[in-house]
Amino acid sequence: MVNFSVDKSKSTPLYIQIFNQFKKYIENGSIPPGYKLPTIRSLAKELGVNNVTVINAYRLLEANGYIDKKVGSGTYVSETVRQSDVSIEDIKALEHGQILVNKNMINFSSSSPNPELFPVDDFKVIINKVLERDGGYAFEYQDTKGYMPLRKVIAEFIKKDEVNIDFEDVQIISGGQQGIDVVSKALVNFGDCVLVESPTYSWAIASFKSRGAEIVDIELEKDGINIDALEEKLKIFKPKLIYTMPVFQNPTGISYSVEKMKRLIEIAYKYDTYIVEDDFSNELNFSNNKHLPLKAYDKYDRVIYIKSFSKIYMPGLRLGFILSPKNLINSFAEAKYVTDLSTSGLMQRAFEIYLREGMWEKHVERFKKIMRNRFDEMKRLLADNSYFEINIPDGGFYFWLKLKKNISAKLIYLKCIERNVSIVPGSIFFSNKIDDSHIRLSYASCEADKIRKGILTIEEVIKDIDEAGNSEYIPIV
Amino acid sequence: MVNFSVDKSKSTPLYIQIFNQFKKYIENGSIPPGYKLPTIRSLAKELGVNNVTVINAYRLLEANGYIDKKVGSGTYVSETVRQSDVSIEDIKALEHGQILVNKNMINFSSSSPNPELFPVDDFKVIINKVLERDGGYAFEYQDTKGYMPLRKVIAEFIKKDEVNIDFEDVQIISGGQQGIDVVSKALVNFGDCVLVESPTYSWAIASFKSRGAEIVDIELEKDGINIDALEEKLKIFKPKLIYTMPVFQNPTGISYSVEKMKRLIEIAYKYDTYIVEDDFSNELNFSNNKHLPLKAYDKYDRVIYIKSFSKIYMPGLRLGFILSPKNLINSFAEAKYVTDLSTSGLMQRAFEIYLREGMWEKHVERFKKIMRNRFDEMKRLLADNSYFEINIPDGGFYFWLKLKKNISAKLIYLKCIERNVSIVPGSIFFSNKIDDSHIRLSYASCEADKIRKGILTIEEVIKDIDEAGNSEYIPIV
Structure with missing residues (x-):
């Protein structure tokens, strides 16, 4: 044959x-x-x-x-292996968030709030302050590890999450994706194995694969990764990394229990590997359950904590940081140097003032108030919904819906585009891409009335597909 | 054994x-x-x-x-293989330009002009213009390929160098090093071969090696790469890329003759490979010889042109672009997405105005005038110098000196540090690191009096070493 x-x-x-x-x-x-x-x-x-x-x-x-x-x-x-119905190009385009989403659409695919909410006026004042104070020095090459005063402020800032770290173990990066890329460069080589949660963020997988890594996924349970399955895989694959999003995970919204966090750290220590903790939204807690980062429990110095300011603050800032285990900080600095020498000094200097003067806390407070309204509205519409099964998350940007009926999520995605609603089909969050029963919604860029209208449209689309029968629709890709 | x-x-x-x-x-x-x-x-x-x-x-x-x-x-x-005298950490630190170079030193190692020369006031006006015009939209995620109006302006801008390109083949990047990293990610995989000029820029090699590539170097002659040697290696190694700096090369200052440029393109076409052209200083021509970029002769769409604005403009801008062969642009966009999603929208929008309104040309004119004084002074001191052999370059930032006497360049480097002069020993520009007979000087950050004082110090150091005999000095590393 x-x-x-x-x-x-x-x-x-x-x-x-x-x-x-x-x-x-x-x-x-x-x-x-x-x-x-x-x-x-x-x-x-x-x-x-x-x-x-x-x-x-x-x-x-x-x-x-x-x-x-x-x-x-x-x-x-495997019986479940089959060709994707939708071209990968379309799905990639969707993830890029710019091609299939036009301004008139109801956008449930992006987790960026509308730009009108960005604190631009505050930031403008600060940028001008920096330019007056530092002149041309704001445009010099910055130290690869980052602008020292910012690294110091971050080491203070992170104490609110019960993380104690030496400022020398802080590496400044140009956003969360670069954090993943820098960690990959430093630690992952051809043929190495990386364990990931399933489902997970697809561009993290892309980064590891780009280094020639094997990806092995571990089932995510309601309180975090399946530790027994993880231990089995650790024994077999001896991975370089375990990539996780322990608080308000993308796409599921799941947060790890404290017990699972502690077990995860014990097991990483036992099997001599590292855990990457990707944090982009832990400020956005709408519940009474406190969710400290994994790094707060990191007694063995095994957690590589990556923080992005893109989602809570402004994506265009291109700023974030890594809190590194002591023995890895120089490897990360070298990988950062190979990547782009250093992060914009102007942005680092401006953000240092922003953090130091307490403007960050004020922004988060304002931001949470607006997001809470949207979160609550989406939650209200999705709880006890006849089309979806759902675990309501404690916070974050994402609602992860399992379709109750056997209807293709990719088909729903395509039909929704026709009706000007943008959603994300679940398949892209699985390394084998074969899931077709989940969709991910984010409320971040929609006001309450748009959320109502959008959810209604999705329900209509599902009803139409269900009545017509899957077979009548031929995906146009 | x-x-x-x-x-x-x-x-x-x-x-x-x-x-x-x-x-x-x-x-x-x-x-x-x-x-x-x-x-x-x-x-x-x-x-x-x-x-x-x-x-x-x-x-x-x-x-x-x-x-x-x-x-x-x-x-x-090989008889010439031996242990390096100076720790690689020290040399890396030097290249990073921050650790062994303090503000009081005469700095011949950095090719960045002093920050007082950066056009900060102009740029401040423009940043504020953008913030008023675009508000929060300046801080959205930018399209991965770049801010469309900037890509269009660049396609116009590059016509001055007789390069005709569709704006759709322009990829915005966060500086030249990122350009190398993105191209590596898109094209170089484990076990692939990359050909480089010898000597060459060490952090390009680091980027290719980080992808698991084999590096093979080709001798650089006075008018460009040795084409016969290149053809031999092309036959044997079938490389993915040839990495070059055809105008004012780093570290040698060499520019390719038009004939060599044309032959290089023919040969890349014949052996089905691509040429990376790294351009960071072609504006800085102090001669009457015109030096167009290799891309101007690229009739087979074989040249990947990477332009950095860091050296001529401001390093802290973190901005540059790739002009891509048509069939590679989407691969570069995907690699850019994996790297950091996109480049700062604020900087892109500001620089679009800067280019469009002709402020760039004015800056280059002013900048060249200042640099020319420094260039001429260093040239005057080094021509017919009894300690060095030198080919005076037509422009750019670098003077590449071959020591006439058999004295260790690394030792000169160490002794110069003690006397507050920072130079770069030539070894770091060779992939095998074993050269010890060259030093690289840049005049960019020193005014004429400092240049005189610095060269004098280097000459004294060489004289001292020569009189004492190499053996009396034990490098302190």
């Missing part, structure tokens, strides 16, 4: 060569779902490679959802 | 495993210079691998300067 071969003169490892061939054949349908794979021994013999090479290839196929092992029976191509 | 082994279960390719072991043994002296390596066949047999695996490992060792082939006689550990 299909032929496999390996080329030992190539620099690509043999197990990756085998993996890539299976992947291609499974994706293009040459090997169908349910097909039984050759035994390890027979394939190894056929290709003239070690058994362990085939084992590694199969392991990787399994980790990526292409095959399933059935105990005592063999290994089979 | 030493043992070699390979582990086929590892994901690291076998030839890299062999390379790494040789590298380690050569560097720590276990295998001495002049040592004859085993034949390919015998080592392959001993390790149980294919001949081609050993050939690849030896090829890589040769490309990195660890071994030399002698025709008809065998392969030997």
